[in-house]
Amino acid sequence: MGSEPEPEGVAADATDDPPAVELDGVTKRYGDTAAVDDVSLRVREGEFFTLVGPSGCGKTTTLRLIAGFEEPTAGTVRFGGESVAGVPPEDRDVGVVFQNYALFPHMTVGENVGYGLNFADPPEGLSRDERVAELLELVDLPDAADRDPESLSGGQQQRVAMARALAPGPDLLLLDEPMSALDARLRERLRMQVRRIQSELGITTVYVTHDQEEALAISDRVAVMRDGTPEQIAPPRTVYREPSSRFVAEFVGDNNVFAGRLVDVEGDGESDDAPRTAGVDVGGETLRVAVGEANDTGVAPDDRLTFCVRPEYLRIGEGESRLAATVESAEFLGETTRVTLDWGGRDLVVRTRDPLSGEVVVGFDPEDAHVIGIDEE
Amino acid sequence: MSDASRGAGSRRTLREQVARRLRGRLLTALAVVTSAVLVAAFYYPVGTVLIEAVVVDGVPTLAVFAEVLRDPFYFGEFARLFAGESPLAVARALLAPDRRLGIVGFTAYQAALSTVASVALGLPAAYLLARFEFPGRRTLRSLTIVPFVLPSIMVAVGFVATFGTNGTLNGVLAGLGLPPVDLMFTLEAIVIAHAFYNAPLVARVTTAAWESVDASAVETARSLGAGPVRAFFDVVAPQVYPAVLTGAALTFVFTFGTFPIVLALGGFELATVEVFVYRLVRDLSYAEAAALAIVELVISLGVLLAYLRYEARNAVSSRGVRPLPRKSLVPDIPSLREVLPRLGLAAYVVVAGVVFVAPIASMVLASVTGGDGALTLDHYRFLIDRQQTGAAFQVRPWPAIRNSLAFASAATLLALPMGVVVAVLTTRRYRGRKLVDAAAMAPLAVSGIIVGLGLLRGLVFGVEIAGWRFAATGAVAIVVAHAVAGYPFVVRTVAPGLEGLDRSLIESARALGASRVRVIRDVELPLVWPGVVAGAAFAFAISIGEFTATVVLATGADAYTMPVAIERFIGRRLGPATAMGVVLLVVTGLSFVVIERLGGETRGL
Missing domain, CATH: 1.10.3720.10 (MetI-like)
Structure with a gap:
């Protein structure tokens, strides 16, 4: 654990174009504590890139470093390959939307949206009023121009803030938890709208959220941050299915994480029928997990293996590895029931459609397990 | 300009960039101008005066200071301390009935008395304003800002009109067949005038703190078993008393440097440091005036700094989510516990009327009353x-x-x-x-x-x-x-x-x-x-x-x-x-x- 950021995040874009945003060894210290610690990442042109993590992980500070509200203690921020060190926020051509929207309360909605046009000409030769109308149209508030921001609902304010940020035609859109003050249902609707607008404009976007579900739903790529450093930078599916660390495995979605000593290795993985699997001794029970091809993953007996099995892959009475457990509690969530089981003193989480009680046997196949880490003895 | 941003930054012309840079410096420029005004209008003039205390005929010296510190006229018995006598002897002299306080001692003494009086008059007002609901409460609360804008010399006039030989107080006393009192040029008059000025300040800061006590904190204490009195001392008081201390510290500093009130109500007989500095200036003894002013400044700043240190250590930044509910001035249940505080407040209102309302009313009355009373x-x-x-x-x-x-x-x-x-x-x-x-x-x-x-x-x-x-x-x-x-x-x-x-x-x-x-x-x-x-x-x-x-x-x-x-x-x-x-x-x-x-x-x- 505490692994290096996935190489994918940095090296994967092999194109010759410089990344829209690049952080190169960026550190931000406040006194003795590093809010952002040696972060390197690249955001591609037109990409929707999300920083996600628990509070205090440095995601907002990272965004503020990109916006220019903070200057890094060490390292370089580049836009399109050029350092922006010392460039004040007003000269960075970024649009920022804050959690509380920060609409100017003494201006109308139209004046808010048009404010940035005091400092930049509207794109495409539009007049100021035309541009404001265009943006309000884009966020589905065509008649709001003369209204007072405080008369709008939270969701409407959020959209005005979005329109205001986009009006001057910025190169980069920065969103700092723009939906966390809204209720769950509205949030889901708005995030689709945000994503639609982003795709329509093709604007490079950096999005900050603590909500992993939102991050998975909206992003092209996600950086899961912890203690000022990205633990994994990858597309949502990869982050969910192949977490690179125990932290990522447990932060993104529900998970069952196991750790134990490797007992044996079977198969060579060269035919699909017989994947190469390892037997792992977890609490006296040998569980079989797929470990990939021999030349990919060097495993030897007595290594300590950490792996995870998502709740939806734990099936009742099925699977190669079986775990006899007792139902501890159940939460009815609507489409599924989330059941917590006690398996020899460890908690397991499964999702079922039918209610469970008493003694149950759950199981999984080797391919359903994802190996997070191998510590050689 | 290689560090300009990639977007419009590099598209901007050089002139626009220079203009931007200049505008970026405008705040700095404003700051420089303000500093220059401050230096010209305050630091330089004050500096030239204060320097006289330590430079005599172009030679740096501490002689003026030493003289002031050792002069019993200024420091009373404490002067002997500065002159090198043993603290024990000084302490003994201070306990003796014929102790001398000197001007500095007297100034501190009247400031301390004024502070006590201001807190005593201010706290009931805070209690009334923070805990009770009645018509005019908001207006009354707003009126506590008035002393900041009332000229102290006007307050002095009001006090002369009230407590002077021919003032309204003596008029009322005569009407009741009582002998007249003469409060003019007494310590009492000064202390009451200072309370007039500073009790509203104490009330104001205390009310604000009291109002920001979260009702749910009190309710939590009550639900955990504390009675109303215990809950007050455990939850409310700790949040209120730093504010009382704020009011007291400010009152002490203000009244230590008091000038017009003492000049008008005390004269030179009851001179405080500031009044005596004025007198020395009039007598053209600039060096001594400067030395005395520095002593005054050091004492005031000392109190203020000690207070600020305390405040920094004890800062409670709880913003009352839900303030305590206010009580009606008419008790719901006529129990002793309900009635007693209200009776106390009624008595307080009478005293407050004499101290706060009478001077203003007397002044207005005197301004339209001729020598013959018509x-x-x-x-x-x-x-x-x-x-x-x-x-x-x-x-x-x-x-x-x-x-x-x-x-x-x-x-x-x-x-x-x-x-x-x-x-x-x-x-x-x-x-x-x-x-x-x-x-x-x-x-x-x-x-x-x-x-x-x-x-x-x-x-x-x-x-x-x-x-x-x-x-x-x-x-x-x-x-x-x-x-x-x-x-x-x-x-x-x-x-x-x-x-x-x-x-x-x-x-x-x-x-x-x-x-x-x-x-x-x-x-x-x-x-x-x-x-x-x-x-x-x-x-x-x-x-x-x-x-x-x-x-x-x-x-x-x-x-x-x-x-x-x-x-x-x-x-x-x-x-x-x-x-x-x-x-x-x-x-x-x-x-x-x-x-x-x-x-x-x-x-x-």
């Missing part, structure tokens, strides 16, 4: 008549009124931009901010006499810089002195608004392309505008009522103001003094209305 407008007529008949050397009322209004307007115009710039600078986050704050607030702590004297000798008598002679008229110097005295109040009304502004508003504007200064113009000032107007009203009121520096600068000049005129009238003709006091009351009352309507919660005060 109602008359003679005193007001005199304000205009005197002008035609008065000799040139006499203080004439009309010029005083005109001067006051002109000076106050000019001082406000100067104080406003200074205050706003300092407020902007002290609400930014950077290293050394506290130092800037302290340097900018120093005018509040330094003796007005010294500021006046410094300006008199520094600006009015002129300075020679590089062969050029700079001299200002007395009027200009007065305006500058008033602006220096008033702008900290602008800072105090504007800064909380700026501090409370959502930082993301500013950052949004900047991300949209606005420069630092442009954000101040477009976003910050419009949002804190009520505070700016309230600050202007404060500055105006402070200037109208300023006495200490003015009396030094107006000496001999034609630039006297209403407070100075009142002080001249007060000994000889109470009628005109009260009439002019009423004029001051009206002007400051209007300022109060502006502050109240727009300033809202000026918690910084």
